[in-house]
Amino acid sequence: VKGDWEALFLGVSISDLLFPAQSLRPQIASPQLATNNPTFTTVALEKPFCVFDGLLSPGKSYEVYLYAMMDSSNSAVTDNNSKPLDTTFQEVNGGQLGPYKAAVLNVPDCASPPKLADIRNVKKASDVLKQYLFRVGDDVSCLYDPNFLGVCNPPLASGTTYRFKYILVDVTSGIMKDETLWSEPIKTNSVKKSSTIDTWPGRRSGGMIVITSILSVLIFLLLAGLFASVFFAIMGSEDSATTETRHISQTVQQVAPRPQASSDRADQ
Amino acid sequence: MAKGDNGVRCFQGLLVLGNVIIGLCGIALTAECIFFVSDQQTLYPLLEATNNDDIYGAAWIGIFVGFALFNLAVLGIVGVIKSNRAMLLAYIILMLITYAFETASCITAATHRDFFTRNLFLKQMLEKYQNPEPLNNDDRWMSEGVTRTWDRLMLQHECCGVNGPSDWQNYMSKFRSINSDSEFPWPRQCCVMDIQGIPFNLDGCKLGVSGYYKDKGCYELIAGPMDRHAWGVAWFGFAILCWTFWVLLCTMFYWSRIEY
Secondary structure (H helix, E strand, O other): OOOHHHHOOOOOOHHHHOOOOOHOOOOOOOOEEEEEOOOOOOEEEEEEOOOHHHHHHOOOOEEEEEEEEEOOOOOOOOOOOOOOOOOOOOOOOOOOOEEEEEEEEEEHHHHHHHHHHHOOOHHHHHHHHHHHHEOOOEEEEEOHHHOOOOOOOOOOOOEEEEEEEEEEEEEEOOOEEEOOOOOOEOOOOOOOHHHHHOOOOOOOOHHHHHHHHHHHHHHHHHHHHHHHHHHHHHHHHHHHHHHOOOOOOOOOOHOOOOOHHHHHHOOO | OOOOOOHHHHHHHHHHHHHHHHHHHHHHHHHHHHHHHHHOOOOHHHHHHOOHHHHHHHHHHHHHHHHHHHHHHHHHHHHHHHHOHHHHHHHHHHHHHHHHHHHHHHHHHHHHHHHOOHHHHHHHHHHHHHOOOOHHHHHHHHHHHHHHHHHHHHHHHHOOOOOOHHHHHOOOHHHHHHHOOOOOOOHHHHHHHOOOOOOOOHHHHHHOOOOOOOOOOOOHHHHHHHHHHHHHHHHHHHHHHHHHHHHHHHHHHHHHHHOO
């Protein structure tokens, strides 16, 4: 299981045992798991499983810091004494001026990583997600909350490229022990305006053309038929008036050329 | 009176039969159009918000035309049996008017059917769903209708967006302008919920973890019934018109040959 896990992550090889992290980069969370990633304002990253293991000495406590910055900016996350920077989102203008500390995490447990298959289990899903990934840009309220004291992780800007970096910090001395490379640039979704959607259906369907054309022709034929029958009705009555055909009619002699008039008379 | 020989009787019989069928079809058309207008799926607000509910206009015409066809068929039958020129002339003229109306209904339904595209409902959903600042009362009414309909559709039919939840991620929307993307990548109705309406796993839903969000689009549920009904109004109307055409022509022929 562990071997699979490592392969799934960063392609950890045994040769990287000493300072493995320095050749690795933070990775975006598995797209098979988190299909909605990145979004407009968030990026979900895999936690650094088995990345810093070579450096953990027993009895000491460590933390992992996550830094984020916009692409193409200054990339130092420590000062000259290798103390990690404590910059916040506001101080670096959302990552424009330099990296900011986005999260403080526990060192992920390499020995018992979460099983991604457990995600189907409703009871375990929440824990699996918490252990497996971190969602940068998740906290919508901390920027506006004056009482908020922790590390603020406010929404990112949309359509912007970000890079991320994990570092390992010794809690007691507060000194960085190891770091990963900056991640590949990860771009948040950009906003497409809804007014650009074209709702025109394009070509007409065959059915519509058939119905319209046939009905137009039928209406035309009906009107033609009406005129023809009126015409023949008049002709016929004139014929019968002149040639005295086999049927006797009391009104034949008076039939007027208009059908309306003749039908009026038929009522009488 | 008409000629008494068998040929004429036979022709009269055909006309009566034709009119009986017209009458029955008229009732059926009325019933079908009433069913359509009664809006069983409550999708009318979506159509209303496109500012184009021609298909309902077509169905309303269909209701009255169906009723008129039934009445005219009765008139026609009586007229043919009595061989009454005046009645038949009235029948022919009124039938032509009805025919013209039904043609209009039929063509309108067939044409409007082409306009039920995915993009039509997508754009409307993005621009009207939870619209916080409608332009005027009319717009407010439409936005509320769209919001209500979409909430219900997404809850009851286990679907989300027009093509899928990605609609909310691909485009800017009124919903997006009032809700943070971090908190609401898509509406809560897109999350798979338990009976009490609480998402099974909210984080999973936001991240798009399979099984915790509804990945199906609602397009089929919207366009499906509308499309079927419009198809019915258009093609049933068309069939009736084709039949009526022959009956009407024959009646004209008969009318022109009635002698006194």
